[in-house]
Amino acid sequence: MNFTETITKAAQQAEIKAEAKLKEIDRLIDENQWKVIEAFQKHQVSDFHFAGSTGYGYNDRGREVLDLVYADIFGAEAGLVRPHFVSGTHTISTALFGCLRPGDELVYITGRPYDTLHKVIGKPADGTGSLQDYGIHYGEVALTSAGKPDWEAIKERLTSRTTMVGIQRSRGYDWRPAFTVEEIGEMVRFVKNLYPGMIVFVDNCYGEFTELLEPTQAGVDLMAGSLIKNPGGGVASGGGYIVGRADLVEKAAYRLTAPGIGGEVGATLGTLRGMYQGLFLAPHTTGQAIKGSVFASAVFEDLGFDTHPRWQDTRTDLIQAIRFTGAEHLIAFVQGIQKASAVDAHVVPEPWDMPGYEHPVIMAAGTFIQGGSLELSADAPIREPYIAYMQGGLTYSHAKLGVLCALQNMVEKGLLQLD
């Protein structure tokens, strides 16, 4: 490996500094690994569950058991795990459309949701079939300047006509902390204390297996996530999951397929083995990715950059935000991450207008699964204050090497001076 001496030294120092934190993540992996194994054992997962089905997919035992395994792992009544979800956005959209009706109201209490959800929420009468086009009302309560729930404002905004409260666990493209399961539990108690019948929904993308418990174990009614992030373990080739209260999961299933059909059909074709094996690997892989984020934060902080979270902070998602001083630094960082890939290292990512995003975005994604962001990847919307968001790494080594390649690329371009 031909990193400069200063870069190698910076890496060693960061690892020594963060040693206890990295060990702590190994213990988290052990606990979550056993939780997953126990759920597989309870449902006697066997080779025939991986076979898959065709056509209608009736009596696909592998699909049914995977729903049960997910429900157990997430401490939920029911699960809906399907390759038919095309992305995290589609999964979340299905959960929302499945459970909300015209005249209902959804209020996000963690500020503006993730970019790709803006068009799902839409505008009243926008003609796109968005939530608001269907007459579902929408509101959101901004976070405080410290990135925490604004309790007073939430109390003021919610009414007896609010049907569902939305919470985004991960920071997404925001310079704010992600919400721990404990904090989400606090939000649930606050909301249900005011309105016991309120449905609490969590966008759990990037959160799975980053802690010992999941939001559905802290009172959340419905939750969704993507299989090309944490719970797919880097192996599932696509799909999404919804877990939560059985009646709500059934409504989501009616939306995914058709009323009356729900989750009882849906050919899994050849996808089951990957979803099972990915779930088995997910605690480990998620842990590798978190260790990579801790490392990145430790190194960049030593070099004088602002990072969020800081290396020693408690983590509840994969994302590591690093603030740069200009667009060219951002671009050099992202291009450097790409250079460490096993896949597509020969291509140079450039900013582009991605569907669903409001600013040009540059993405490093040398991944086996297209867009798979449990794999080492970095995204940066090209807008002030020039923050790059990196996440993932199927192995800790790869995440570490990616960070070092990014540093080297910045040094070579004269954008960073070491010593």
Ligand SMILES: *Cc1c(COP(=O)(O)O)cnc(C)c1O
């Ligand atoms: C990734 C993500 C989504 C959307 O997932 P896609 O697969 O990109 O559609 C939604 N919310 C959060 C917090 C995410 O991280």
